[in-house]
Amino acid sequence: MTKKSSVHFSNRERRKSQSSLDDMNDSGTMSNNNNNHRSPSRSSASRSSGAKSPTRSNGATTHRFDKQDRPGVDRTDTSASGWQTENEDDGDKPKELSDFEKKKQTFITRAIWTLVMIAIFFGSMFAGHIYVIIIVTAVQIISFKEVIAISNVPSRARSLRFTKTLNWYFLGSTMYFLYGESVIYYFKHIVLIDKVLLPFATHHRFISFMLYVMGFVFFVGSLQKGHYRFQFTQFAWTHMALYLIVVQAHFIMNNIFEGMIWFFLPVMLVITNDIFAYICGITFGRTQLIKLSPKKTVEGFVGAWVCTVIIGFGLTNLLMRSPYFICPVNDLGANIFTGLTCVPNPVFTPHTYSLPFIPHTFTLLPKTLTVSPMQFHIFIMSTFASLIAPFGGFFASGLKRTFNIKDFGDSIPGHGGMTDRMDCQFIMGFFAFMYYQSFIAVYKASVGSVIETAITGLTAEEQMEVVKGLAKHLYNQGEVGYQVVEYLGREFGTALKHR
Numbered sequence: 001m002t003k004k005s006s007v008h009f010s011n012r013e014r015r016k017s018q019s020s021l022d023d024m025n026d027s028g029t030m031s032n033n034n035n036n037h038r039s040p041s042r043s044s045a046s047r048s049s050g051a052k053s054p055t056r057s058n059g060a061t062t063h064r065f066d067k068q069d070r071p072g073v074d075r076t077d078t079s080a081s082g083w084q085t086e087n088e089d090d091g092d093k094p095k096e097l098s099d100f101e102k103k104k105q106t107f108i109t110r111a112i113w114t115l116v117m118i119a120i121f122f123g124s125m126f127a128g129h130i131y132v133i134i135i136v137t138a139v140q141i142i143s144f145k146e147v148i149a150i151s152n153v154p155s156r157a158r159s160l161r162f163t164k165t166l167n168w169y170f171l172g173s174t175m176y177f178l179y180g181e182s183v184i185y186y187f188k189h190i191v192l193i194d195k196v197l198l199p200f201a202t203h204h205r206f207i208s209f210m211l212y213v214m215g216f217v218f219f220v221g222s223l224q225k226g227h228y229r230f231q232f233t234q235f236a237w238t239h240m241a242l243y244l245i246v247v248q249a250h251f252i253m254n255n256i257f258e259g260m261i262w263f264f265l266p267v268m269l270v271i272t273n274d275i276f277a278y279i280c281g282i283t284f285g286r287t288q289l290i291k292l293s294p295k296k297t298v299e300g301f302v303g304a305w306v307c308t309v310i311i312g313f314g315l316t317n318l319l320m321r322s323p324y325f326i327c328p329v330n331d332l333g334a335n336i337f338t339g340l341t342c343v344p345n346p347v348f349t350p351h352t353y354s355l356p357f358i359p360h361t362f363t364l365l366p367k368t369l370t371v372s373p374m375q376f377h378i379f380i381m382s383t384f385a386s387l388i389a390p391f392g393g394f395f396a397s398g399l400k401r402t403f404n405i406k407d408f409g410d411s412i413p414g415h416g417g418m419t420d421r422m423d424c425q426f427i428m429g430f431f432a433f434m435y436y437q438s439f440i441a442v443y444k445a446s447v448g449s450v451i452e453t454a455i456t457g458l459t460a461e462e463q464m465e466v467v468k469g470l471a472k473h474l475y476n477q478g479e480v481g482y483q484v485v486e487y488l489g490r491e492f493g494t495a496l497k498h499r
Contacts, residue, residue, distance in 0.1 A: 106414060109413050110415060113413050113414050128334055129332055132260075136249060136253055137253075143249075143417075144242070160230075162222045173212050174246050177211075180201075184204060192455055245419075251430045251433035252426070266428045266429055269308055270425055272312075273307075276308065279300075280299060284303070293393070308386045320374060326348050327340035346373070347374045348374055354368050355369055384428070392428075395423070464492045471484055
């Protein structure tokens with residue numbers, strides 16, 4: 001009989017089952033047996049004695065592997081394959097998080113990134129208008145990328161050429177047109193007197209049109225047989241994204257040029273409405289508002305409107321006191337510390353209004369009300385932010401349901417994509433620009449508009465006459481000396497002789 005060797009297993013080593021060990025020893029003791037097979041029967045003695053280890057018959061020496069034979073190793077259950085499953089080191093296996101832990105981690109992530117976004121928002125706003133413009137541009141590009149990515153998945157599967165390239169080309173040409181329009185409009189006094197920039201400013205719209213036409217021709221040339229329907233769908237999808245995201249974000253940028261308050265107020269009204277819609281909804285919301293967003297309730301919708309109007313009044317009253325917020329941009333290098341100076345728009349000047357509906361018999365009630373017209377305008381803007389702007393979010397929800405996705409992307413950890421956070425902001429910024437231009441803006445001649453009229457509508461000789469006339473006017477007002485008038489007259493006369 002072969003002597004059984006002592007077997008020791010480490011705590012993390014996989015071990016065979018008891019039956020496998022018995023087979024190994026049986027093969028060792030029966031190596032000289034010509035029959036060389038294992039009996040399927042167990043000895044009656046083993047069954048009667050309740051032995052834990054199976055024994056072999058046919059004359060083979062019976063071996064029993066008890067716990068004493070394997071010091072430090074406990075008997076454990078094994079799987080059907082004979083490998084230990086219960087006494088493994090569970091530290092190597094990832095543990096499933098409970099629902100509470102998952103919600104806790106999500107809440108922490110959302111809270112951290114919410115604070116990060118608030119810090120970036122206020123930091124850029126106080127640092128200056130140019131930094132806010134950079135933030136808006138980044139949001140614009142990221143949102144366009146997220147929306148286009150929804151439809152780009154099938155294009156990669158079909159291996160269609162130039163689909164993504166055309167998307168970005170149309171984005172670039174559209175941004176060139178829109179940004180150029182804003183720069184030329186607000187900085188005519190700089191662009192139109194620069195020798196290099198003047199041709200681009202004068203022919204800006206024609207250049208933009210030709211850029212678009214080049215993309216259009218390239219798209220037609222890239223059409224492939226068998227994919228016409230899909231490619232035209234992509235073309236339409238791209239233009240929808242350009243209109244809903246890029247064009248609306250362009251008007252938000254114009255709001256920044258008109259004054260920081262026209263950018264900050266619409267953004268804060270939407271955020272305020274979103275917060276109070278959630279608070280009012282979970283507090284006393286009962287009636288479902290719209291099926292696209294099952295969690296939205298009528299009570300939360302109306303309650304958020306009331307809260308947004310109240311906070312809008314208070315926030316407007318605070319911002320009107322700062323010239324940095326109410327003055328249009330005349331210096332892109334300005335910040336909250338240097339500030340801006342301007343003649344305030346009349347909408348920020350308090351006016352006294354009589355209250356005709358107060359009877360004279362009520363002597364204790366005031367007969368007049370002193371308030372700035374901006375407080376009436378903010379009521380309209382708060383109402384739009386509460387009752388209309390949320391439909392931008394409903395539109396985004398319907399779009400996500402169409403493609404069966406939860407979020408537009410993962411640009412912001414814990415919040416989904418940038419488009420998920422900006423779906424209401426785009427339409428609100430567009431409305432703020434249109435409302436400002438229609439009811440608040442004061443239209444008067446500016447230095448840029450006068451220079452533009454002189455350059456585009458007058459000859460060089462006529463432009464010189466205008467300059468000499470302005471110089472004489474300034475001399476009569478005591479602003480410049482007579483030497484300036486003499487110098488301009490002499491130099492312009494010399495220039496005209498050499499023409």
